[in-house]
Amino acid sequence: MLRGNMLIAQGGGPTVVINQSLVGAILEARKYDDIEAIYGSRHGVSGILKENFVDFTHVGDVHLEAVARTPGSALGSTRDKPDQAYCEKMFEVMQKHNIRYFFYIGGNDSADTCRIVNEEAKKVGYELHIIHIPKTIDNDLPGTDHCPGFGSAARFVASAFRGINFDNASLPGVYIGVVMGRHAGFLTAASVLAKQNESDGPHLIYTPEKNFDIHQFTHAVKEIYEKYRRCIVAVSEGIHDADGVPIMVKLAKQVERDAHGNVQLSGSGALADLLSQRVKDHTGISRVRGDTFGYVQRSFLGCISSVDKQEAREVGMHAVRFAMAGDVDGSVAIKRVGEYSVEYGLIDLSVVAGQTKIMSEDFFENDNMVNETFVKYIKPLVGNLDDVVYLDAPLVNI
Amino acid sequence: MLRGNMLIAQGGGPTVVINQSLVGAILEARKYDDIEAIYGSRHGVSGILKENFVDFTHVGDVHLEAVARTPGSALGSTRDKPDQAYCEKMFEVMQKHNIRYFFYIGGNDSADTCRIVNEEAKKVGYELHIIHIPKTIDNDLPGTDHCPGFGSAARFVASAFRGINFDNASLPGVYIGVVMGRHAGFLTAASVLAKQNESDGPHLIYTPEKNFDIHQFTHAVKEIYEKYRRCIVAVSEGIHDADGVPIMVKLAKQVERDAHGNVQLSGSGALADLLSQRVKDHTGISRVRGDTFGYVQRSFLGCISSVDKQEAREVGMHAVRFAMAGDVDGSVAIKRVGEYSVEYGLIDLSVVAGQTKIMSEDFFENDNMVNETFVKYIKPLVGNLDDVVYLDAPLVNI
Structure with a gap:
């Protein structure tokens, strides 16, 4: 020995x-x-x-x-x-x-x-x-x-989106939350655990596994908004176009790279801001908010x-x-x-070594939503979240 | 009756x-x-x-x-x-x-x-x-x-900065966290509860109660960085210059106002990005990250x-x-x-009605830090946070 x-x-x-x-x-x-x-x-x-x-x-x-x-x-x-x-x-x-x-x-x-x-x-x-x-x-x-490390970060993301869902129901509009994830969309997709009902956000989930098309994106947001009068979107920071160019890199004036050649994607709110502006410009929806979860998602206490x-x-x-x-x-x-x-x-x-696993095709319902197979995969890693409820009270007759 | x-x-x-x-x-x-x-x-x-x-x-x-x-x-x-x-x-x-x-x-x-x-x-x-x-x-x-409503949001902000402090200690650099707060800096100042030791972040706290000077800001960041090899900054979204113009409005292409005449400050990462870019350009520090806490701080579950x-x-x-x-x-x-x-x-x-209370002058140690009076005021509202520690182990002789 x-x-x-x-x-x-x-x-x-x-x-x-x-x-x-x-x-x-x-x-x-x-x-x-x-x-x-x-x-x-x-x-x-x-x-x-x-x-x-x-x-x-x-x-x-x-x-x-x-x-x-x-x-x-x-x-x-x-x-x-x-x-x-x-x-x-x-x-x-x-x-x-x-x-x-x-x-x-x-x-x-x-x-x-x-x-x-x-x-x-x-x-x-x-x-x-x-x-x-x-x-x-x-x-x-x-x-x-x-x-x-994934389960806890996923718990933060899911908890955040569950809270955001009720915030957004209070003051309806479009909400875009940008989540960490360069090549793999697992963490962004974890937002699906926020949903307790079909009509809950996130209504759209965009991960780097799928090419991102800005026109399809604004169209999808509009469609959801017309249905629910609100729309919550989870987006990976690493989303890219069909040529593989990150949407983020397309707009950043200068990019920073580490010794492994990775472009800095985190620590900037530019992607959320670009997407929000796009939605405002192309849908006529006035209340559009974009957040970037940032470093809090990997370090939050509690x-x-x-x-x-x-x-x-x-x-x-x-x-x-x-x-x-x-x-x-x-x-x-x-x-x-x-x-x-x-x-x-x-x-x-x-x-x-140096390899990246991305989300399996089995985990997707379509280009902007994950399915029950993914929920089954991820749920034990994250644990149960607090159940919260919509108000259920009879309408007053008028 | x-x-x-x-x-x-x-x-x-x-x-x-x-x-x-x-x-x-x-x-x-x-x-x-x-x-x-x-x-x-x-x-x-x-x-x-x-x-x-x-x-x-x-x-x-x-x-x-x-x-x-x-x-x-x-x-x-x-x-x-x-x-x-x-x-x-x-x-x-x-x-x-x-x-x-x-x-x-x-x-x-x-x-x-x-x-x-x-x-x-x-x-x-x-x-x-x-x-x-x-x-x-x-x-x-x-x-x-x-x-x-304040105590819980303050708890989120303080918990976030306590976690960020240890994340930033792992990979040192400058971290700028933008917190909600249009005219009053209470929520941003709540970040002070993250500190367990003098050397912990946030090292600088900027609130709307004080005029914001971008040159003094970059200078202060540089000074802290030279002392600790890292610097964590908490900034209110509503910081403004000596003329009262929000730093955010100065750069936004178009601003959105509600029925009460308030400019939209939340739901954009622009302020954090501007400040980060300033620090990069004027200090030569390469690792600078800016987060905007956004809507999560007022809705986070748990x-x-x-x-x-x-x-x-x-x-x-x-x-x-x-x-x-x-x-x-x-x-x-x-x-x-x-x-x-x-x-x-x-x-x-x-x-x-329509009135705004801002932080008392008694709560400030100086233009970019609050004092013990503020800590005493805010602590019962937020409650205790989890104690976390730096590694304490003897060095190996070389």
Whole structure:
């Protein structure tokens, strides 16, 4: 058995339960004699280069549990993407600290980092076990039924739209809510859970899985508005035209890209504003409002799915168990069993690394609405929302 | 004692607890023999003209309690502002239905409606008792310590910023969150409750009580960023320059106004985007994100202050008690007693009607931060937020 120190880090966008995975892995690692010290790297792989490590070995359980309940990445995050030179420096530092187990909590970019580090480690003959621990509010990792972090963000989105539905019923008009999601529409589609009745919003759901046509969009809004005198729309920030050009990029004066080449889509209200203006201009509807949910949806305090919290903890624990069970590298995956329980498995890093899973065609009723199959898929991950009601009182005779 | 039917309605922007006031008034009214039927008008005063009434007299308590828990205005809302002709039509309909008690749940515009209706009723000799039941997330009504609806919206804002603080600590940069608030900065300033430590965000709070200078703003952001390597800013949508021109109006191509002459500030991300772009252009900081909290802050399911919920119920109950206690009209006001309980009183409609209370100078530490006096004022209204923590682990020696 490989004996040495363990290093854990967090990459990419944080979630409200990402620290559950961190703490799950730390507490589990303490059970194994072959893991000597338990280190954390600050701001993902970038902390390795800077030799910016903290020592979890003797940190108290009560403090760790408080960290687990805290949104954001407790160790700090990064969007760095290591190349060969970057990896060489990492191994130098890792060797110095006798790191033999490396756990990286993150999405597909972080899994890609794991793959690169793993390949480079093999090339230079540095003995290292690498396990990727999945996390993403986008739910876009292949090989796993769903991703920790998604259920809680989906709970925020669904709760928000359920509230918005009643706000919009009070002062009718068109409401457009822009939800995070670059390539995959899972989070936007989660808004469907807001619906208690057919006539409830969101009435239209636009995800990146389908090409977005602005004319069809305004037409659909008008049609719904004529039927219900109001219309609520959920839109992914990543919607794009038939050529694959994001609607957002089409209008942004300048775009910002991270080290993985991703264009910044979040942190701007431009898409909601453009769509609102379009509806105003082309339908004659006067009350049109556009909101962009922004960073609140991945960090809001007090909107955590209990299933998500539990699974985020368990993927961290299982990552350590898998690493200690043999000479393996990989990514922890969740397998759904029945309705509803899960099992954890280890899949090849290449399945996840840099790959994006989008919503299956089976989940769509049509281009702007998801179906019952999707609701059945997502409901256990989000949990029940509060039931709220429309006023039901007899009309006064006139 | 005046005997007849009661009519209740809701005006202006909804809150998550506005239906508590509605249900409080209905249930209380059932105790009085002089109130015969209990009617509700759909979409505020506009429902009176359309004779669009529902009959609450025999609606079950269990259903009413479910309505009370539902965000938004259950009866529907309006932004109509009655003039003399409007009032004449209202009295015709009211007379037909023998309405002798009228309760209007709303903000300063709705209080203004009450004042106008009251004056016109006196002019034409229509015997009617009018009570305004306060509601607004802006907390900007004079004569009352605070307004029902504010505490829950403030809880949303504070919870959001506490989460954002940890998200931003994970991936440091500048974060600008735009909060609702046209003239009064209470809701934006509520973000201060997110802070557990001095170094926590929000680091800067900009409200409409102070003139906004874009150069001072970028300078302040840069200064905080140099100190903490990150900066979180809370900004009211209604911030304006020294001439009183809203920063939002300065850039909007076209502005929308309601019947009360208010410019539409909400439902657009333009202000956050402008400020973010300014910071990027003038500080050289690359990671700058702007969010606009939007309608979610006044309708989010599952973020209700228990004090706010209770008080919203009680202002509704007291409105009926005051109306039945004598020949009075007025607006229900909350008086703070000790730390912390409240008493309810009735104040003259003219105190509230069309008037705006802004934050007292005593609440400010300086132009971009509130002080402990404000925290002491607001904390009981919002309640405690979840405590969350930064990771505290020893550094690894290098």
